[in-house]
Amino acid sequence: MSKPQYQLTLAGENALMLYFDQRIDPTISALVQQACVLIRAELAADLIDVLPSYASVLVMFNPCRTDHFRVQAQLQHCLAQLQNRDSQSGKRVELPVYYSEESGPDLALIAQTKNISIDEVIQRHQAISYRVYAIGFAPGFAYLGEVDPLLQMPRLATPRAKVPRGAVAIADRQTAVYPAQSPGGWNLIGLCPTPMFNPDASPAMPVSVGDEVRFVAIDKAEFLRLGGELQGVEL
Amino acid sequence: MNGFSVIAPGMLSLLQDNGRFGQSALGLTTGGAMDASSARWANRLLGNHSNAPLIECSVGGLQLRAGCSSYIAVTGAELPLTINGNPAELWAVHKVQQGDVIELGMVNQGLRAYLAVAGGFNITAQFGSVSTVLREGIGGLKGNKLQTGDLLAAEPVKQLPLLSLPQTYQPQFNRVLTLRLVEGYQAESFSVTELQRFYLNSYTVTPQADRMGYKLKGAAIRCQQSQLLSEGICYGAVQIPPDGQPIVLLNDRQTLGGYPKIGSVLSLDCALLAQAVAGTELYFTPISPEQAHNALCLAKVRTDAITSQLVSL
Numbered sequence: 001m002s003k004p005q006y007q008l009t010l011a012g013e014n015a016l017m018l019y020f021d022q023r024i025d026p027t028i029s030a031l032v033q034q035a036c037v038l039i040r041a042e043l044a045a046d047l048i049d050v051l052p053s054y055a056s057v058l059v060m061f062n063p064c065r066t067d068h069f070r071v072q073a074q075l076q077h078c079l080a081q082l083q084n085r086d087s088q089s090g091k092r093v094e095l096p097v098y099y100s101e102e103s104g105p106d107l108a109l110i111a112q113t114k115n116i117s118i119d120e121v122i123q124r125h126q127a128i129s130y131r132v133y134a135i136g137f138a139p140g141f142a143y144l145g146e147v148d149p150l151l152q153m154p155r156l157a158t159p160r161a162k163v164p165r166g167a168v169a170i171a172d173r174q175t176a177v178y179p180a181q182s183p184g185g186w187n188l189i190g191l192c193p194t195p196m197f198n199p200d201a202s203p204a205m206p207v208s209v210g211d212e213v214r215f216v217a218i219d220k221a222e223f224l225r226l227g228g229e230l231q232g233v234e235l
Numbered sequence: 236m237n238g239f240s241v242i243a244p245g246m247l248s249l250l251q252d253n254g255r256f257g258q259s260a261l262g263l264t265t266g267g268a269m270d271a272s273s274a275r276w277a278n279r280l281l282g283n284h285s286n287a288p289l290i291e292c293s294v295g296g297l298q299l300r301a302g303c304s305s306y307i308a309v310t311g312a313e314l315p316l317t318i319n320g321n322p323a324e325l326w327a328v329h330k331v332q333q334g335d336v337i338e339l340g341m342v343n344q345g346l347r348a349y350l351a352v353a354g355g356f357n358i359t360a361q362f363g364s365v366s367t368v369l370r371e372g373i374g375g376l377k378g379n380k381l382q383t384g385d386l387l388a389a390e391p392v393k394q395l396p397l398l399s400l401p402q403t404y405q406p407q408f409n410r411v412l413t414l415r416l417v418e419g420y421q422a423e424s425f426s427v428t429e430l431q432r433f434y435l436n437s438y439t440v441t442p443q444a445d446r447m448g449y450k451l452k453g454a455a456i457r458c459q460q461s462q463l464l465s466e467g468i469c470y471g472a473v474q475i476p477p478d479g480q481p482i483v484l485l486n487d488r489q490t491l492g493g494y495p496k497i498g499s500v501l502s503l504d505c506a507l508l509a510q511a512v513a514g515t516e517l518y519f520t521p522i523s524p525e526q527a528h529n530a531l532c533l534a535k536v537r538t539d540a541i542t543s544q545l546v547s548l
Binding site for chain 1: 256257258259260261262263361362370371372373417418419420463464465466467468469470471472489490491496498499501502524527528531535
């Protein structure tokens with residue numbers, strides 16, 4: 001198998017960017033995940049933070065302890081160990097979802113647009129296991145991909161001012177659970193009672209980049225039993 | 236409880252330290268004192284740890300009542316400081332007794348003042364930092380800005396030297412800024428002409444400037460690349476959205492973004508930018524990573540030398 005290709009670029013006075021092939025792809029995401037592990041081990045206390053995304057890693061170091069040249073050499077050294085692998089090394093996480101027109105106000109629109117039943121939308125959303133490609137936008141907001149081509153919907157022309165906490169949503173090839181109430185332009189299909197970000201819990205998030213997520217339908221009673229709330233749905 | 240109580244929080248007063256690091260993979264931003272240099276001087280004058288929690292008071296108007304004997308120092312933006320109605324100097328250590336009222340007026344120059352107390356405020360850290368990020372509801376007291384009636388715990392301190400920073404070492408906030416920038420990220424996707432346009436023209440700070448970032452107005456810059464996969468954004472990154480008007484991303488920036496970036500402003504200059512009000516004129520100038528490293532080391536050596544000079548007086 002060929003060696004993985006990457007590119008190192010300056011980002012700032014104490015930051016370097018590691019770029020892989022710029023596409024959303026599980027094999028690229030696996031490289032990002034491997035690189036983060038290698039970089040943390042290699043740079044250790046010289047690191048300030050490592051920030052993975054779809055096909056890049058931002059490496060921030062302490063400029064009082066090291067510099068670009070040393071970090072660049074260390075990165076080249078440790079990244080020589082990168083391997084192309086398809087294997088999934090993240091956790092598998094199941095997230096319960098109460099899918100309904102009550103909890104997912106855009107279900108009907110997706111069904112109508114794609115000329116399938118609401119039940120089929122719900123079935124297809126659960127049928128795939130999704131990869132956590134990136135976490136950002138807000139604490140605990142995990143970008144999951146890729147969505148069944150038949151469910152892919154563009155973002156709303158006008159974002160909603162308030163999307164409730166726990167909203168399960170689709171935008172283009174991605175799906176996500178809103179960790180807190182916020183504005184948002186994604187298509188809402190259900191509600192998840194599992195907190196996606198709890199600063200008082202350890203870990204604060206049920207998922208991290210590279211994990212595999214499956215959604216499992218639950219009914220309203222189960223949703224409420226698990227601590228879900230419907231009152232936030234004012235759309 | 237020993238400490239200080241908030242009589243009036245002013246326009247926007249936030250508990251801060253140097254920031255929250257190592258948590259970006261959760262989507263948490265760094266936060267931290269916007270003018271890190273002034274904030275560190277407040278702690279340094281009091282002999283505090285460099286990361287001791289202090290208050291960042293934007294625009295002014297903060298009033299505190301001391302609940303114990305202690306020492307305070309106020310640095311950063313120029314504003315009238317009084318203790319029990321008597322004028323007190325900025326960039327200097329002052330003794331306060333139980334019941335004393337400390338009042339910060341409205342800023343004359345600069346934007347953010349830093350009030351530190353001896354030993355630092357005793358605030359429980361979240362994710363390793365007390366820095367308040369309002370958007371995330373993290374840090375400070377329950378993720379909030381300071382409110383009237385808040386109690387900020389601090390240990391009483393009996394004896395401390397009354398150090399002050401001579402005016403020649405204090406930063407000036409009223410001038411045209413030149414922001415040094417380390418080119419990086421998508422710098423190569425900007426043509427030479429566009430880069431020249433960026434460095435030769437002046438920009439002004441718009442009213443859309445806050446702890447997340449400073450939106451600037453001036454010559455529009457075009458990039459061959461319009462959208463990218465979202466990627467990590469470092470402190471000081473200069474993002475060019477489709478309208479071509481640069482945004483300098485600061486302490487409360489979003490962790491990921493998909494707009495092209497030319498590079499990042501040197502942290503020492505970000506601290507000065509954080510004191511700039513709308514209408515401030517500024518220029519960008521490129522520096523090499525070697526120059527950036529040199530500037531950071533020099534700044535550290537210089538402040539350490541000034542500090543030891545003050546202490547030995």
